[in-house]
Amino acid sequence: MNWISNVVRPKIRGLWTKREVPDNLWVKCPETGTMVFYKDLEANQFVFPGSGYHQRIDARTRLRLFLDFAQWQEIEFPEPVTDPLRFRDERRYSDRLKAAKAKTGLKDAILVAEGKVEGVSLIVAVQDFEFMGGSLGMAAAEALIAGAEAAYERGVPFVLITASGGARMQEGILSLMQLPRTTVAVDRLKEAGLPYIVILTNPTTGGVTASYGMLGDIHIAEPGALIGFAGPRVIEQTIREKLPEGFQRSDYLLEHGMIDMVVARQDLRPTVARLCRLLMKLPEPPPEPTIDEDTLAEEAQLATAAEKPAEEPAAASGPQPA
Structure with a gap:
């Protein structure tokens, strides 16, 4: 019975057990x-x-793909008062913040880091749409300002990667007050002659587009990104007209002069590095050494010959001396 219950039955059940698939x-x-x-x-x-x-990808994945060797040093920022208005709709604002922090592992909707892109040192700020829609509140503004000040102190470019639905409604007027504060931080960079490059991803709307999101020296957008102030549905309901095909998408905005270029995600690193070198007047990296096919063939033949064991001398013919 033990053999049947311990061996046979588990094997039979294993045939009908559903395998776990990620x-x-x-x-x-x-x-x-x-x-x-x-x-x-x-x-x-x-x-x-x-x-x-x-x-759409989260902030840490974005940094891992964007920075050299997926390495960066996170820049800390002061945390303001949480829920100063004691806002509540379906849930308390403080509870929403706790849930967003537990979900993303971030302090707020913006993650600021110091790193390098193809050897060029810079400060990069990334908005995470998973944190309450990447909305701009007091804490997110503090993070952006801390990044701009770090770039100013180190004398390096500041790169912003946006993904936001706009200002955070739970903070009311306090959220709108962050628009001029972040604008002043950006103006300080421009007065110092430091590049401010904005990468617009899907989506970038609302107060972010109306402030620091469109104040860059150069605006780059990912293909198909939705960029604008109000969404297409709201605009159609307001003007009672059908919008053009692809309205507020990156290609449409490029054709109408609102952004400078549309760059695929795989090409962002070399594009940003090239722009930073150009704006900072940095030397180009030395070209990688190239070896022609004839040289490679000769090296392969030498390596093959070195691996072969030495041939033993042939035995002499005739009688051998005693």
Whole structure:
């Protein structure tokens, strides 16, 4: 009985047991509906092959893909008073903040770090849409200002990667007051002659677009990013007209002169590094040494010859001396 209950029955049950499959093993493209293996999507920097759709990514993933060797030093910022208005709708604002911090592991919607891009030192601030829609509140503004001040003190470029729905409604007028504060921090960089480059990702709307999001020296947008103040649906309901195809998308804005360039995620690193060198008048990195095919063939032949054992001398013919 022990053999039957301990061996036979578990094997029979194992035939009918459902294997556990990770939830994110396959990812569906929002545009084409094609299923893509998660590892392939991750290797392509979360850009769907074929459609080129840029999936939204969190702040730490963005830094890992953007900075050299995925290494950075996080810049701390002072934390303001939490929930000064004691705001409550369906939930307390303080409870929403706790849930967002537990979900993302961030202090607020902006993560500021110091690192390098292709050897160029810079300060980069990344907005995380997973933290209450990347909304701008007092803490997020403190993070942005701390990043601008760090760039000013170190004399390096400041790069901002946006992803936001605008000002944070739970902080009311206090949130709107952060728009001029961040604008002053950006103006200080410009007075010092330091580059301020803005990378607009999907989505960038509301008060962020109306303030520091559109004050950069150069504006780069990812393909297909929604960029504007109010959303297309709100505009259509207001003017009672159908908007043009692709309205408020990055390609449309590039054609109408609102942004400077549209760059795929895989090309952001070399593009930003090249712009920083140009604006900071830094020397170009030395070119990598190239070896022609003939030299490679000769080195391969020498390596092969060195690996072969030495041939033993042939035995002499004829009688050997005693």
